[in-house]
Amino acid sequence: MPAAPGTSKFQIELRRHLRGQNISDNLVHLICEIAEASKYVINAVRTGDLGVAGTSNLYGEEQLALDVLSDRIMRKRLIHSGVVCNIASEEMDEIYQAQASADGLYSVAYDPLDGSSLVDVNLAVGTIVSIYEGCDLLQPGRNQVAAMYILYGPRVSLVYTVGDGVHEFTMNNLMEFTLTRENIRMQEEGNIYAPGGLRNKYNDGDEQFIRHLEAKGCKLRYSGGFVPDINQVLMKGKGIFMYPALKGSPNGKLRVLFELNPMAFIIEHAGGSASNGNIPILDIVPESLDQRAPIYIGCKADVKAATDFLAEHKGVPAAAASFVNG
Numbered sequence: 246m247p248a249a250p251g252t253s254k255f256q257i258e259l260r261r262h263l264r265g266q267n268i269s270d271n272l273v274h275l276i277c278e279i280a281e282a283s284k285y286v287i288n289a290v291r292t293g294d295l296g297v298a299g300t301s302n303l304y305g306e307e308q309l310a311l312d313v314l315s316d317r318i319m320r321k322r323l324i325h326s327g328v329v330c331n332i333a334s335e336e337m338d339e340i341y342q343a344q345a346s347a348d349g350l351y352s353v354a355y356d357p358l359d360g361s362s363l364v365d366v367n368l369a370v371g372t373i374v375s376i377y378e379g380c381d382l383l384q385p386g387r388n389q390v391a392a393m394y395i396l397y398g399p400r401v402s403l404v405y406t407v408g409d410g411v412h413e414f415t416m417n418n419l420m421e422f423t424l425t426r427e428n429i430r431m432q433e434e435g436n437i438y439a440p441g442g443l444r445n446k447y448n449d450g451d452e453q454f455i456r457h458l459e460a461k462g463c464k465l466r467y468s469g470g471f472v473p474d475i476n477q478v479l480m481k482g483k484g485i486f487m488y489p490a491l492k493g494s495p496n497g498k499l500r501v502l503f504e505l506n507p508m509a510f511i512i513e514h515a516g517g518s519a520s521n522g523n524i525p526i527l528d529i530v531p532e533s534l535d536q537r538a539p540i541y542i543g544c545k546a547d548v549k550a551a552t553d554f555l556a557e558h559k560g561v562p563a564a565a566a567s568f569v570n571g
C-alpha cells in the first residue's frame with residue numbers, strides 16, 4: 246500500500262487502506278461501520294455499568310450490562326449500514342434478518358465484547374467479527390470474506406484481513422484508526438503458550454503436549470481473554486493458544502461462529518494454522534449457532550505438534566493424524 250506523497254505509510258487510515266484491497270465498496274463501508282461502532286463500545290467499557298443485566302445468553306450464561314449494551318451498539322450499526330442481510334451475535338438467541346435480499350449484501354457473526362467478565366478487573370477485552378457474502382451464516386469459516394477484531398487494551402487496536410494479508414491499525418488521539426503493522430506474519434514455531442481451561446480436566450494428549458512445550462522452554466502467557474491472548478501470539482509472531490476438549494466438555498468452551506472462525510481466518514492469513522485437534526477449524530461445517538470446538542491456533546509447527554500428541558495418545562499413529570491435517 247503506497248503512502249501518499251508527504252505522508253508516511255503509518256498515517257494511512259482504515260478506509261483508505263481498505264480501498265487499496267480488491268473488495269467491494271459495500272464491504273469497505275461495512276468494515277468501517279464496525280470500526281465506528283467500536284468507538285461507542287470503548288466508551289461503554291470505560292464508563293459503563295459493570296453490573297449484571299438480569300438476562301442470560303444462548304449458552305445460559307448470565308449477561309453483564311456491558312454485554313447487552315455492546316451487543317445493541319453493534320447490532321444497530323450493522324442494521325443501519327444498509328449492506329447487511331443476516332446478523333448473529335453471541336449475545337442473541339437467534340439470527341436477526343436485517344434485509345431479505347442477498348444481492349451485494351453481507352452477513353455478520355460477532356461477539357460484541359469477548360471476555361466481558363474481565364472488565365471489572367481492568368484486563369483487556371475485545372470485539373470479534375466474522376463476515377460472509379450473502380445470507381448464509383452456517384458456512385465453513387473458509388468461506389469468510391473478512392474477519393476482524395478490535396482489542397480494548399492500553400491502546401485500542403483493530404486487526405483485519407480480507408484474505409490479502411493481516412493488518413493492524415491503532416486508534417490515535419482523534420479516535421481514528423491508522424495503520425501500524427502491515428502484512429503481519431507468524432514464525433514457523435513459537436516460545437509462548439496460552440493454555441485455556443482447567444489443567445486437571447485435560448486429557449492425556451494435551452497434558453503431554455503442555456509438558457513438551459515446558460520442556461522446550463516455552464513461557465506461559467494467558468490472560469483469560471481470547472482477543473488479547475490471540476493478539477499476543479499474532480503480534481509476536483510466535484506461540485500457540487489452546488482451549489482443548491476437557492473431561493466433561495468434549496467440545497471445549499469457545500464458539501465456532503463467533504470466536505474460532507474469525508481468529509482462524511486471521512491467523513491462517515498470517516501464515517499460522519488453527520485446528521480442532523483433527524481438522525482445520527475453517528473446514529468445520531457448523532450445524533448450529535452455538536456450536537463449540539476445541540482449538541489449537543498459532544504457529545504451524547506448534548499446532549502440528551499438538552495434533553500429533555493427541556493422535557499418539559488416542560492410539561492413532563502421529564503420521565496418520567498429520568495426514569488428516571494436510
Ligand code: AFP
Nearest residue numbers: 359360361362363441442469470471
Ligand atoms: P467470558 O466472555 O465469559 O469472560 O469468557 C471469555 C472466554 O470466552 C474467552 O475470551 C477466553 O479465551 C476463555 O473464555 C477463557 O476461559 P477460561 O476462563 O475457562 O480459561
